[in-house]
Amino acid sequence: MPSRTVLPAGVSSTSFARALGELREVVGAAYVLADRDELAPYEKIMIPAAEDDYEPSGAILPASVEHVQGVLAVCSKYKVPLWPISTGRNFGYGSAAPATRGQLILDLKRMDRILEVDPVLCTALVEPGVTYQQLQDHLKEHNSALWLDFPGDGPLVGPVGNTLERGTGSTPYADHLAHACGMEVVLADGRVLRTGMGSLPGSASWQVFKYGYGPYLDGLFTQSNFGIVTKLGLWLMPAPAAYRTLLVRYWDDQGLAAAVETARPLRLSGTIPNPCRLSNATLMLTEVMRRAELFQGSGPVPNDAIFAAARQHGIAPWNLTFSLYGTLEQIGPSLDIVTRAFESSGGEIVSDYHDGSQSNELNLSSFGLLNWVGGGGLAWLAPVSPARGGDAIRQRDIARTVLAMHGMDYLAVPTVCGRDLHHLTALVFDYGDLQARQRAKDCLRDLAAAFTDNGYGLHRAGIGLMDQVARSYGAIRRDVNRALKRALDPNGILAPGKSGIHR
Ligand SMILES: Cc1cc2nc3c(=O)[nH]c(=O)nc-3n(C[C@H](O)[C@H](O)[C@H](O)COP(=O)(O)OP(=O)(O)OC[C@H]3O[C@@H](n4cnc5c(N)ncnc54)[C@H](O)[C@@H]3O)c2cc1C
Structure with missing residues (x-):
């Protein structure tokens, strides 16, 4: 032993x-x-x-x-x-x-084989160990005209783990589960299930049609502990002829509401094809300075200090980014429409902005947010609301209040995905400082509770929050999860506690 x-x-x-x-x-x-x-x-x-x-x-x-x-x-x-x-x-x-x-x-x-890339149908079939970097290298080696969509930490992580967590990226293929097609799952008893068209002997359509026949099962194997996914089909985006990334700066803290109200209809009409990310000033400042250079006092850095430092670097209280993709002929009219809409909502447009994550460029720049305080501690929180300006402001105020109670700064990227807004919030802290870690732990628990108490449920949770978040979705939901668990894994071998699901 x-x-x-x-x-x-x-x-x-x-x-x-x-x-x-x-x-x-x-x-x-x-x-x-x-x-x-x-x-x-x-x-x-x-x-x-x-x-x-x-x-x-x-x-x-x-x-x-x-x-x-x-x-x-x-x-x-x-x-x-x-x-x-x-x-x-x-x-x-x-x-x-x-x-x-x-x-x-x-x-x-x-298990890191890229089993197939179909350049005509724009699909791939990969094993769990494949990283986005590996897939990107493979596509480049084969001169492929396909784009990947990846999370902020893309080079290091992989499409299977990220998709099973229902993770997101930044291009029009940002909803990773929506762009996955067909799973191979080893069940707890060792049987191998292929979802969608994959169960049909000789099927040639596993990676092109999701639903197959009967209940649609793929969702069951995400954020769950019902099986082990050993293969995943992906849809890849045909590289656009051109793209243009825009930044819209709102110089007023209340501009968050106008930004959301303007972005939503443009997303829903398809004029803007990718999620609209609204980085706040503190999050953007992490790219250019450390917290200690700005503030040495106790409690969160005061808003005035944040906004003043941000302005010196051309950063507004709210900074919205999105991209337009297609041929130049397609981009031109869309550019006119979005420019008019955002300018009349009080935004200032920077029409040739660079953001690699919206354009197939893998890099590690998003790790910069860890430099704000140093020490490598990080927890994400992602409460969901309707994509309405009023809700975004309410979420902002909840976050600021609870974070301030624990002496922490508000680093956030509320994102207008479509009808839904994800108020992605990062808690950064010095992991080695036990007091700071405890503060962050209490803050995370209280912030999750405050969002859910206001009707803003979390759509993803780390291991420290899984039971709390599962409880917030109520007893019936938990009972159904437990019934599925008992049916598919009667011995409770697979990942006990994942997403708050116990046997
Ligand atoms: C700077 C930074 C930026 C980030 N940006 C983003 C972002 O833009 N979008 C985003 O979504 N996330 C983001 N993240 C969070 C996270 O790091 C990524 O989501 C990452 O892709 C998850 O890790 P992974 O791919 O290695 O998954 P894994 O750690 O391998 O898997 C995640 C979980 O899924 C389950 N699982 C994994 N594989 C299987 C399997 N084969 N069968 C059954 N269950 C399985 C397990 O419960 C596992 O814990 C970011 C993190 C950082 C630090």
Whole structure:
């Protein structure tokens, strides 16, 4: 047995040692990690929480679907829980760590084949370990005229993990689940399900038509613990002939409402094809300065100081970005329409702005927000509201009030996706400073509660918040989730606690 073993709940040390022995036979001894040193990469949670509460028992790295089936057989026999990860970099939500202490990480990074890219139908089929960078390199090597849509930390992370979390990007393909087509899922009992058209023998349409026949199942395997996804189909965007990224600056803090009211109809009519992101001044300032250069006092940096420093760098209280895509003939008239609309709403247009994430350019620049305070602590919060100006202002005020109570700054990117607005908020703190971490932890809990109490539910949650957010959606929703869990995973082997779903 390895030193200082973290045993899964209810599993004896003898049973656990036997399980590890059998798992070594399945995947090879080198791919069963149980020493604390080897497990360190899985324990860096980044979120405000106590690492001990999320310590894994070990990690298993299968290389094939057959390995995954073999691992499930052993874990079912010994009732050892498994926490699947794809690239395992769910930064700001718990990274690779499990929702409860003592799970075995099922690290799928060795399953990293790009199985197919169809340049005509603009689809791909990938395994969980594939990163966006790897897929991008593959497309470039093959001179492909296809674009990827990726999250802010794109190069490091992958489409399977991000899509299963219902993550988002910045181009017209920003809703990643909406642009996924067909899954292969290993169920807890080892059977392999292909969703959509994939169950039909000889089907040639797995990656082109989502629904197949009967209930549409794919959503069940996102933000859940009902199966292990081993393949995912993706729709890729044909590279546009041209694009133009615009910045609209609102020099008044109340301009947030006008921006949302103007963006929504342009999104709904399709004039603006991608999400409209409204970065606030503090978030933009993280690109050019550190907090300590601006403010040394206690509590959050005062708004006046933020707005004054921002103005010196050409940053407004609210900075809206979006892009127009197509041929120059298509972009021209749209540009006229959006320019008129935003100018008459009080916005100032910068019509040739650069934002790589809206134009297939992978980079790590969004990590700059961590420099604001340093120390690497981060938690995201994403409450949803109708895309109305009044709701955006209300969410802003809730966030500012609760953050200020805990002495934290308001870093936010309210995003008009369509009819919905996601008030994406980042809590950054010095992870190594235990007091700062505790403050951030309390703040995260209170902020989530304040949003939900006002009817703004969270659409995604990190491991420290999963139970709280699941509770906020009510007993019936939880009962249905539990019924599905019992039907699909009667032994409760898969990711206990994921999205607040327990057996
Ligand atoms: C600077 C910065 C910017 C970011 N920007 C964005 C952004 O723009 N958009 C966004 O969505 N996120 C963003 N994030 C958050 C996060 O890092 C990404 O969403 C990232 O893609 C998730 O990590 P991953 O792809 O490695 O997924 P993983 O960590 O591999 O998976 C995430 C979760 O999905 C489940 N899961 C994974 N694989 C499987 C599987 N095969 N079967 C069953 N369940 C599975 C597990 O519960 C796992 O914990 C950002 C983070 C940072 C630090």
